[in-house]
Amino acid sequence: xTTAGRAGALLRSLAVxxxxxxxxxxxxxxxxxxxxxxxxxxAVAVRWxxxxxxxxxxxxxxxxxxxxxVSGELPRDAVTSLLRIVIGFAIGAGLALPLGLAMGAWPxxxxxxxxxxxxxxxxxxxAYIPLAILWFGLGNPPALFLxxxxxxxxxxxxxxxxxxxxxxxxxxxxxxxxxxxxxxxRRVVIPAAMPYILTGVRVGIGVxxxxxxxxxxxxxxxxxxxxxxxAREYFWSDKVIAGMITIGLCGLGxxxxxxxxxxxxxxxxxxxxx
Amino acid sequence: MSxxxxxxxxxxxxxxxxxxxxxxxxEVVALDGIDLEVAQGEFxxxxxxxxxxxxTLLNAIAGFSPPTAGELTALGRPVRGPGPERAxxxxxxxxxPWMTVEQNVAFGLELxxxxxxxxxxxxxxxxxRLGLAEFRDRFPKDLSGGMRQRVAIARVLAIDPPMLLMDxxxxxxxxxxxRSLQDELLRLWAEDRKTIVFxxxxxxxxxxxxxxxxxxxxxxxxxxxxxxxxxxxxxxxSSAEFNALKRELTALVxxxxxxxxxxxxxxxxx
Numbered sequence: 001x002t003t004a005g006r007a008g009a010l011l012r013s014l015a016v017x018x019x020x021x022x023x024x025x026x027x028x029x030x031x032x033x034x035x036x037x038x039x040x041x042x043a044v045a046v047r048w049x050x051x052x053x054x055x056x057x058x059x060x061x062x063x064x065x066x067x068x069x070v071s072g073e074l075p076r077d078a079v080t081s082l083l084r085i086v087i088g089f090a091i092g093a094g095l096a097l098p099l100g101l102a103m104g105a106w107p108x109x110x111x112x113x114x115x116x117x118x119x120x121x122x123x124x125x126x127a128y129i130p131l132a133i134l135w136f137g138l139g140n141p142p143a144l145f146l147x148x149x150x151x152x153x154x155x156x157x158x159x160x161x162x163x164x165x166x167x168x169x170x171x172x173x174x175x176x177x178x179x180x181x182x183x184x185x186r187r188v189v190i191p192a193a194m195p196y197i198l199t200g201v202r203v204g205i206g207v208x209x210x211x212x213x214x215x216x217x218x219x220x221x222x223x224x225x226x227x228x229x230x231a232r233e234y235f236w237s238d239k240v241i242a243g244m245i246t247i248g249l250c251g252l253g254x255x256x257x258x259x260x261x262x263x264x265x266x267x268x269x270x271x272x273x274x
Numbered sequence: 275m276s277x278x279x280x281x282x283x284x285x286x287x288x289x290x291x292x293x294x295x296x297x298x299x300x301e302v303v304a305l306d307g308i309d310l311e312v313a314q315g316e317f318x319x320x321x322x323x324x325x326x327x328x329x330t331l332l333n334a335i336a337g338f339s340p341p342t343a344g345e346l347t348a349l350g351r352p353v354r355g356p357g358p359e360r361a362x363x364x365x366x367x368x369x370x371p372w373m374t375v376e377q378n379v380a381f382g383l384e385l386x387x388x389x390x391x392x393x394x395x396x397x398x399x400x401x402x403r404l405g406l407a408e409f410r411d412r413f414p415k416d417l418s419g420g421m422r423q424r425v426a427i428a429r430v431l432a433i434d435p436p437m438l439l440m441d442x443x444x445x446x447x448x449x450x451x452x453r454s455l456q457d458e459l460l461r462l463w464a465e466d467r468k469t470i471v472f473x474x475x476x477x478x479x480x481x482x483x484x485x486x487x488x489x490x491x492x493x494x495x496x497x498x499x500x501x502x503x504x505x506x507x508x509x510x511x512s513s514a515e516f517n518a519l520k521r522e523l524t525a526l527v528x529x530x531x532x533x534x535x536x537x538x539x540x541x542x543x544x
Contacts, residue, residue, distance in 0.1 A: 172338055173368040177382035177433060178358040187381075191372040268372045268413040 039238040048074075048242035073227070077243075078250055081212050081223040084140070085254075088147025089208045093201060095148070096155035100197075103156075104163025105189065117156070125150040125211050129218055143215035150211035151204035158200025162193030195269055198262050205258060209251055224250070283350050285437055285469035286312040286335060291344035293330055304330045306494035308344065314436070315467040319480035319487050321523065323531040327495025328473045329441055335471065336362045336439050349436065358382060361430035365442040367422040369414040375425050376401070376410040382433035400428040404458070420451035424458070431462070437469040444479070456482060460507060477523045481516060482509050487523060492530040493537065499526055 021041050027033055028040035035043065051074040058068045070076070103110045125146050132142035166189055174188045190197075216225025228243035291308035294301050304327040312318050320328040333339045334346060337356040346353045348360055356362075361382075369378050379400055383393045401407045404424045414422055423443055430438060444452040460483065463470060474480050480487045481503055489498045501523060505515055 169364060169366055169368045170370060172356070173362070173364065173370070174381075175356045176336060176338075176358070176360075176362045177429070178385040183385060188370065191370070194372065268374075268415065270371070270415040 036235050036237055039241065043238045044241045044245070047236070047238040048245060051239065051242050051246075074242075074246055077222060077224045077227050078246060081216065081225065082250065084143055084147060084212050084215075084223065085205070085208045088144045088212065089151045089205055091144065092148030092151030092208070093155045093204055096152045096200075096204075097159055097197070100156045100159025100200075101163055101185075101190070101193075104160040104193070105185070110160070117153075121153050121157070125207070126214055129214075132215075133219060138219045140220065142219045143212065146215045147208045147211045150207035154203035154207060155197070155200040158196045158203070159193065162196025162200075163189055165196065166192040195266055198265060202255075202258050202262065205254060209254060213247060282314070284311045285314045285316070285349060286310070286471065287345070287347045288331070288335075289345040291331070291334065291341045291346055293327070293334060293339070294342045303494035305334070305341065306496050308495070308497060310488065310497060312469060312471060314469055316486070317463060317470045317472065317484045319484035320471065320473045320490060321475065321477065321480045321487050321527060322490035322495070322498075323475060323492055323527060323534045325534055325537075326490040326492050326530060328475075328490050330495065331490075332362075332439050332441050332471060332473050336360055358386065358433045359435050360437050360439055361433060361435035363423070363426050363430055363438060363440040363443045365445045367414070367419075367426045369422055369425055369429070371414050374411050374413055375406055375417070378414070378425055379428045379432050382429060386433060396432055400431055403462075404428045418451075419447050420455060423447065423455060427459070427462070431466075435468065437471070440470065440472045442473050442475070445474070445476075452479070457508070459483070464507075475527075477520055477527060478511055481505075481519050481523065482511060489523065489526045490530070492533045498530065501526075 024038070025040045025042060028035060028038060028043075039047075052072050054068055054071040055073065056062075056068075056071070058065065062068065070079070099113075103113055128146060128149060129142075132145050136142040136145055170188050170192055171184060174184050179188065212223070213225035216223040217229045220226055224243055224247050228240045228247075231237075231239035231243060288308045288310040291305055291310075292303070293305040294303050296302075308331060320331060322328050330339070334341050335348065335353065337353050337360065340346075340353070348357075353360075370381065373381065376397055379397045380393050383396060388396070397410075398407075401410055404427065406421070406424055406428060409417060409421060409425075414425065417425065426443070444455050447455065456479065459470075470484075472480075472483060484503055487501045487503060489501065490496065491498045501519070503509075503519060505513075505519075509516060511517075
């Protein structure tokens with residue numbers, strides 16, 4: 001693409017968002033809408049910046065410079081939420097993966113467990129909130145329960161489909177070369193099912209991300225979901241929007257990271273067109 | 275490379291092999307009364323139209339699908355399941371797409387518990403022998419069909435099996451690539467003298483490659499005739515003797531092809 005063409009493309013992709021922001025700013029400045037309902041984007045930006053920065057001035061006695069730099073409310077909230085996603089996802093996927101492999105490989109396991117899973121699968125994790133609080137009380141345990149539940153089914157369903165879709169010719173080739181059951185599973189079935197499994201992982205992380213925000217609105221007192229609900233209590237709509245933007249950026253970051261990881265892990269895969 | 279398998283007996287013996295499939299509520303007799311002996315070091319082609327059971331017979335020898343009745347022994351031992359001494363090369367290559375060329379070739383040796391040093395030496399040697407050295411880090415998706423089949427051949431040669439079972443291995447390749455792989459296979463066979471059972475529906479391919487051509491009948495698959503090919507190698511497909519054989523085999527195969535077509539017409543009329 002030529003430089004002019006690239007500049008044109010950039011212009012086209014920015015025109016609508018910039019135009020909307022300007023219109024929004026103008027409407028707010030003109031006083032047509034109360035800043036409590038919809039604060040101007042400039043106020044959101046200022047609030048977001050304040051939310052990002054450390055609250056106390058840098059003090060070498062307190063620890064490292066890096067630690068200070070991320071001591072603001074926003075970095076701490078983001079880390080708290082991401083940590084919940086990681087732990088919750090690890091629990092959910094850690095249970096779903098072996099179960100999915102077993103159900104995909106052994107028809108008996110599939111026949112025994114599939115009806116139950118088909119009934120449980122359509123229940124959104126959010127619907128478990130009352131039970132989660134009853135069972136686990138408040139704090140991290142119910143949040144982690146809900147997140148792992150959200151990650152569990154996408155990983156499970158895709159792992160089953162992945163194992164069942166392994167082309168039998170790979171199994172025949174491996175057995176012909178002398179592979180026993182264990183080797184067959186580890187070196188043929190799992191890698192062959194990997195494109196499906198990673199699709200499940202990606203969907204599972206997406207659901208975990210949605211669930212963490214909801215879970216933080218009910219049971220805990222830190223994290224991005226908690227923060228925007230707290231800001232609403234004080235009518236800080238600028239902070240609500242600043243929090244939402246942060247949530248969006250975190251989600252985007254996770255998705256880009258996962259997409260890179262997928263691309264690397266599946267670099268052998270021929271892709272859709274092949 | 276290894277000496278021929280234990281003793282000097284035949285590599286493969288089939289006695290009264292029968293195979294029945296249940297297909298759509300009906301029984302299809304794929305193989306019936308197959309009697310066949312393949313000597314060690316011999317290159318045998320199974321030739322016939324599709325539906326003659328040649329791949330079924332090969333799969334039975336490979337141990338993927340046991341015969342319904344009859345006896346099948348390989349190197350004096352009854353066939354009980356797949357084994358690395360009867361290494362298979364598939365038409366669809368069946369390379370593991372998540373492994374590089376090098377990893378595919380090393381796989382069988384790793385399963386056999388070879389030392390890292392021996393694996394490296396064997397793989398290096400085979401990649402060089404098959405002209406794959408510069409592709410060792412590629413994944414199968416980045417290779418042409420001919421290259422993939424070379425890798426598949428290197429993968430089975432790595433475990434140094436006494437026998438190669440090849441199921442229309444060059445069927446999906448273009449004519450020029452097929453000819454060069456046929457020559458390469460003959461060269462490898464001349465070096466190692468492994469027993470090769472090669473399934474094909476190419477009459478010229480069968481004459482070009484094998485010591486004996488086993489012509490099979492269409493459903494049920496039986497041995498129609500065994501035609502020895504005594505022409506010296508390399509064989510010239512344009513020579514008079516080659517073409518005399520080709521005429522003879524074509525006549526035999528076309529009889530079966532006609533039965534196949536009659537059957538299809540019959541099936542459509544049902």
